[in-house]
Amino acid sequence: MAGINLDDSVMTTRLDAVVNWARKNSLWPLPFGTACCAIEFMSMMASRYDFSRFGAEALRFSPRQSDMLMVLGTITNKQAPILRQIYAQMAEPKWVLSVGVCASSGGMYRTYSTLQGIDRVVPVDVYVPGCPPRPEAMIYGAMQLQAKITKETIKGRREHIEKFYESMARQEELQKARGLSSHQVVREMVLAAGENGEQRIW
Amino acid sequence: MSKMETTLPALSPDGDRMIVNMGPSHNSTHGTLHIVLELDGEFIVKATPQIGYLHRGVEKLGENLTYQQFIPLTDRLNYCSSLMNNVGYTLAVEKLLGIQDPPRSRVLRVLCSELARIGDHLVCIGINAVDIGAFTAFLYMFKERETIYDLFEMMAGQRLHSSFTRIGGLFRDIPAEFEPLCGQFVESCERTIDEMERLLTHNPIWADRTKGVGAISAEDAIGWGYTGPCLRAAGVAQDLRVAQPYLDYETYEFDVAIAGSGDVYDRYLVRTEEMRQSLRIVRQCLKRLKEIGPGPVIVEDYKVALPPKEKVYTRMESLIHHFKLIMHGIDMPVGEVYSATEAANGELGFYIVSDGTKSPYRIHVRPPCFPIFSSFEEQVKGRLIADAISVLGAMNIIAGEMDR
Amino acid sequence: MVIERIDETLPGAVLDRHAFRGDQTIVVGRDRLLEVIDLIYKEGFQLLLDVTAVDGGQRDPRFDVVYHLLNLTSQERLRIKVRVGERESVPSLVSRFKSADWAERETMDMFGIPFEGHPDPRRLLMWEDFPGHPLRKDFPLDGGDVFCSQDIGASFSPDARSPHV
Numbered sequence: 001m002a003g004i005n006l007d008d009s010v011m012t013t014r015l016d017a018v019v020n021w022a023r024k025n026s027l028w029p030l031p032f033g034t035a036c037c038a039i040e041f042m043s044m045m046a047s048r049y050d051f052s053r054f055g056a057e058a059l060r061f062s063p064r065q066s067d068m069l070m071v072l073g074t075i076t077n078k079q080a081p082i083l084r085q086i087y088a089q090m091a092e093p094k095w096v097l098s099v100g101v102c103a104s105s106g107g108m109y110r111t112y113s114t115l116q117g118i119d120r121v122v123p124v125d126v127y128v129p130g131c132p133p134r135p136e137a138m139i140y141g142a143m144q145l146q147a148k149i150t151k152e153t154i155k156g157r158r159e160h161i162e163k164f165y166e167s168m169a170r171q172e173e174l175q176k177a178r179g180l181s182s183h184q185v186v187r188e189m190v191l192a193a194g195e196n197g198e199q200r201i202w
Numbered sequence: 203m204s205k206m207e208t209t210l211p212a213l214s215p216d217g218d219r220m221i222v223n224m225g226p227s228h229n230s231t232h233g234t235l236h237i238v239l240e241l242d243g244e245f246i247v248k249a250t251p252q253i254g255y256l257h258r259g260v261e262k263l264g265e266n267l268t269y270q271q272f273i274p275l276t277d278r279l280n281y282c283s284s285l286m287n288n289v290g291y292t293l294a295v296e297k298l299l300g301i302q303d304p305p306r307s308r309v310l311r312v313l314c315s316e317l318a319r320i321g322d323h324l325v326c327i328g329i330n331a332v333d334i335g336a337f338t339a340f341l342y343m344f345k346e347r348e349t350i351y352d353l354f355e356m357m358a359g360q361r362l363h364s365s366f367t368r369i370g371g372l373f374r375d376i377p378a379e380f381e382p383l384c385g386q387f388v389e390s391c392e393r394t395i396d397e398m399e400r401l402l403t404h405n406p407i408w409a410d411r412t413k414g415v416g417a418i419s420a421e422d423a424i425g426w427g428y429t430g431p432c433l434r435a436a437g438v439a440q441d442l443r444v445a446q447p448y449l450d451y452e453t454y455e456f457d458v459a460i461a462g463s464g465d466v467y468d469r470y471l472v473r474t475e476e477m478r479q480s481l482r483i484v485r486q487c488l489k490r491l492k493e494i495g496p497g498p499v500i501v502e503d504y505k506v507a508l509p510p511k512e513k514v515y516t517r518m519e520s521l522i523h524h525f526k527l528i529m530h531g532i533d534m535p536v537g538e539v540y541s542a543t544e545a546a547n548g549e550l551g552f553y554i555v556s557d558g559t560k561s562p563y564r565i566h567v568r569p570p571c572f573p574i575f576s577s578f579e580e581q582v583k584g585r586l587i588a589d590a591i592s593v594l595g596a597m598n599i600i601a602g603e604m605d606r
Numbered sequence: 607m608v609i610e611r612i613d614e615t616l617p618g619a620v621l622d623r624h625a626f627r628g629d630q631t632i633v634v635g636r637d638r639l640l641e642v643i644d645l646i647y648k649e650g651f652q653l654l655l656d657v658t659a660v661d662g663g664q665r666d667p668r669f670d671v672v673y674h675l676l677n678l679t680s681q682e683r684l685r686i687k688v689r690v691g692e693r694e695s696v697p698s699l700v701s702r703f704k705s706a707d708w709a710e711r712e713t714m715d716m717f718g719i720p721f722e723g724h725p726d727p728r729r730l731l732m733w734e735d736f737p738g739h740p741l742r743k744d745f746p747l748d749g750g751d752v753f754c755s756q757d758i759g760a761s762f763s764p765d766a767r768s769p770h771v
Contacts, residue, residue, distance in 0.1 A: 112749025
């Protein structure tokens with residue numbers, strides 16, 4: 001063994017750096033398309049903009065097989081528990097890209113039926129503004145997410161979403177205790193958080 | 203082999219039913235809807251659609267906005283053909299006011315409606331084919347849709363949600379570069395439709411997946427409240443552009459495409475032919491625009507439409523008009539109107555009740571795909587689960603307008 | 607024309623009528639609705655486009671249930687209105703028109719007007735235990751959500767700003 005020169009075949013780095021490098025270049029998006037932004041998402045995937053250049057061409061409609069949740073469009077109060085369920089089911093590590101103003105803040109729909117920003121119910125990593133954002137903007141959002149992943153630690157990412165699971169357990173408890181539908185429970189949790197001056201339920 | 207079969211439990215007489223949830227997050231539901239399918243093997247016994255996952259409260263919001271402010275919300279109803287909703291809504295308000303927009307604006311409205319119709323059909327057919335498994339056609343067609351986006355961006359400054367119309371006319375005139383690009387588009391779209399037809403029309407797999415699927419008789423279609431391509435595919439020649447012409451559609455030359463059986467294949471054929479007819483109308487519009495020449499695109503009644511910006515900045519009277527219109531809105535007559543236009547999916551109606559104030563007392567949208575989707579169970583009952591996907595795609599369900 | 611024929615065949619059924627911008631409207635009592643519908647169905651009004659309602663607020667009776675019908679042969683349109691008060695029901699048209707099914711469910715959901723004889727009286731757009739009926743005039747636009755009011759700033763989660771290291 002003594003005569004072998006390892007200089008050319010061994011490289012030292014941090015585990016975080018090499019894992020993050022792999023993670024950021026193989027994002028598998030789950031398009032949670034609910035409204036108009038989903039149409040722009042089609043443009044983003046189609047011939048002209050071609051999102052697959054960023055290593056994110058493997059679209060998976062199953063939460064188990066994807067790690068980037070792209071929320072494309074308005075999330076209503078009726079949809080909120082479903083979004084939470086989908087997010088909970090995703091395998092870790094997972095990131096959320098909130099595309100469009102409706103998903104980010106409720107947008108022009110300041111009404112009884114629209115959730116005023118999905119960050120009230122799930123953790124969000126990158127917000128893309130626009131109604132709908134141009135495909136370029138969505139791609140830029142995804143690139144921002146890649147930049148963010150580069151700086152993360154593996155442990156930090158894990159701890160970041162732990163609070164979310166606690167809120168999931170609280171939601172289930174409430175559902176059982178009061179015999180309400182998941183829609184109504186999430187709605188009441190959001191309303192109560194607002195009364196207490198909190199921004200989010202997780 | 204035979205050993206395996208004997209060990210399987212026998213099916214109980216009522217069948218072992220399996221419940222499958224299709225949606226609310228599913229790749230073939232464009233937008234969000236939820237269908238609970240009860241399956242016996244691969245056959246659908248019962249299908250219960252649940253909607254409302256994209257109910258954003260548009261009608262309630264409309265009661266709190268002025269008539270002008272509602273225009274951006276109409277974009278987001280049917281987001282595949284936003285411009286057509288703008289046109290439909292402004293026509294309804296103009297009917298309420300009893301005014302008509304200038305001739306150049308009328309031609310431009312027809313032009314952009316027909317472009318939007320082509321765009322909508324491109325998405326509908328393309329995605330229907332993708333859901334069934336034919337991906338190639340989608341890529342060809344989306345290239346044309348991108349050109350339509352470019353045209354809209356030239357017109358209105360936004361790709362998708364253009365909010366191009368105003369009450370009494372249009373936001374602005376088209377730029378000089380529009381007409382050459384539109385002329386090119388008409389030529390290339392024609393070729394793309396031919397290409398698409400070569401990929402799909404005689405494709406045996408496409409035919410197997412679509413022929414006879416979702417067939418509906420004319421009587422049933424009327425009973426369910428069908429309008430638009432789905433009704434025409436069932437053999438009823440009902441097209442509001444011909445039957446109750448608006449925007450001078452009676453002066454354009456085009457044919458109404460109809461088919462006979464109402465199945466998914468016929469709906470595809472009707473949509474394809476409609477795209478060709480729309481291209482014909484677009485050609486006539488381009489010719490007509492040259493004949494009319496430059497002119498106003500919005501009424502010069504400053505009680506209804508905003509005065510031009512140069513006048514607002516230089517003349518006191520125009521500034522007052524501007525202020526009055528923004529702060530107090532338009533003086534609306536008291537009354538109620540229902541105005542319908544032929545949108546890409548069918549009859550898009552706006553029912554507006556006015557109490558004379560600046561915002562509508564009640565505004566109701568009659569979305570074309572709402573009654574069509576209510577017939578979903580009848581369309582798929584007793585058929586394979588795979589057929590549910592093709593039926594859903596051919597109905598062209600747009601959750602934004604269905605749930606509002 | 608069709609209104610005259612309704613008047614001839616069913617005298618007293620049409621309580622009121624008006625035409626604004628060419629839209630023919632008749633007001634029918636809720637006990638005579640089915641008779642009128644049966645008659646105009648025979649006259650060719652076979653496409654029920656829409657069922658909706660208008661909340662009159664303080665007015666008595668409170669609601670107008672509005673039906674829009676289209677005659678495919680003559681291309682005539684007709685609007686039928688039925689006035690109902692709070693907790694009064696309207697006969698369901700599902701036995702005549704299949705398209706009435708969802709439209710009536712939506713009206714029931716949004717206004718809380720019961721439709722008598724509807725085969726599946728569940729809410730359509732909102733979830734089952736949603737409190738209230740959104741399109742009633744006394745229902746607030748924001749539905750009691752403080753996030754909708756003006757003084758709450760734009761939402762963002764602080765974690766999204768700085769990457770957590």
